[in-house]
Amino acid sequence: MTIVLRARIFHTPRDPFREAGALETVEGALALTDDRVGALGSLTEVQRQYPDAPVLGDGEDYLLPGFVDTHVHYPQMSVVGAMGLTLLDWLRERTLPEEARLADTAYAREVAARFLRALARNGTTTALVFGAHQPPAQGIFFELAAASGLRITSGLVLGDRLLHPALEADPETCYRESETLLRAWHKRGRVRYAVTPRFSVSCSEGVLEAAGALLRSYPDAFFQTHLNEAPAEISAVAELFPWARDYLETYERFGLVTERSLFAHNVHVTGDELTRLAAARSAVAHCPSSNMFIGSGLFPLRRHLDHGVRVALGSDVGGGTGFSLLKEGLMAYQGQMLLGSGPGGGLPLGPAHLLYLATRAGALALGLDDLGDFTPGRQADLVLLRPPEGGTLAEVLAQSPSAEASLGALFTLAREDSVREVFVAGEPLFTRLGLS
Ligand SMILES: [Zn+2]
The missing domain is CATH 2.30.40.10 (Urease, subunit C, domain 1)
Known part of the structure; x- marks a missing residue:
């Protein structure tokens, strides 16, 4: 037809x-x-x-x-607009308590349905979605995502420390529950699975090792996490992983930096990390409204592209200020303007760059070359x-x-x-x- x-x-x-x-x-x-x-x-x-x-x-x-959102959190829709907090306080005070509410499966179902409608209402047809920490809530999300018709890649969020106690799970449990969900949902219709440790702050070496083992067992699964978002987060990672020369190495050590890996933020990144991200063919989700709202910083887009790192756009709801990839395009533009001209400065963007970042670049970053x-x-x-x-x-x-x-x-x-x-x-x- x-x-x-x-x-x-x-x-x-x-x-x-x-x-x-x-x-x-x-x-x-x-x-x-x-x-x-x-x-x-x-x-x-x-x-x-x-x-x-x-x-x-x-x-x-x-x-x-259709827009491609390469970083967005299903449990965080109601956190949008939580003002006055930088990353670690924002997580502790507002976001993790809200994520803990998804232990109630009736509430999780409501939140999942609202979230999927919000994506579509904003023109997003494909998304890489940070899921829930609770397996039942993540199963409900997959069920509704498959029924929605949208293209959703997502996974159970993993962590075993420095979170809300109700959200923590030991490495063996992380592996087993991820595998059960992956086997049930990966490549079912338009749904795919992404192995999803929250970030190195909340993941012991055991959890990162479990994530690496999952990727080795299921090499066509995707991988997502956070990287180099805010200075206090980077300092915490340095303390927790004294053997690592930088934040990226905490993922590299466990086989998590691959061409199917997508790292959100990467605002405060070293040249050496960019070289290694490019060599691995990993991609970065640039989330400008979130970076500005939480005060994380302005994204060094020019340095990413000069190193040959693939970049796409993410809304990062609920650190981000809404689901619109059009707005993320505008915020990306403004961020580059604010970085100014000259070496290390911003990259002047036009409408073509914004459209590419919001559509084709995201499809390529997610390995969906035919859209x-x-x-x-x-x-x-x-x-x-x-x-x-x-x-x-x-x-x-x-x-x-x-x-x-x-x-x-x-x-x-x-x-x-x-x-x-x-x-x-x-x-x-x-x-x-x-x-x-
Ligand atoms: Zn995020």
């Missing part, structure tokens, strides 16, 4: 950090053939290829590849945007001098009230998720 969507279409089939002109814009149509992109071009061209396909839309909507742009043959994951009538965004877009300027306005002003629908693998999801 083929349908044709008329819209103003934007995508980045090439990497704008390497090539000029990587942004492609078309005022025309996109054909969806079953679960894939069939064609992209003017309405006349697309209709010539698919003369019998129904045409949807009036051409006024903005059509982007993230509209090259014919790719998975048809997309988000349809229409600004609310009479609002600031509509007014700005009406005066926009160019397609690129319109995309800049969308990153700056479009939020969840502009998202009309998301499609994953060619299927519209809002009705399934109770959003329309």
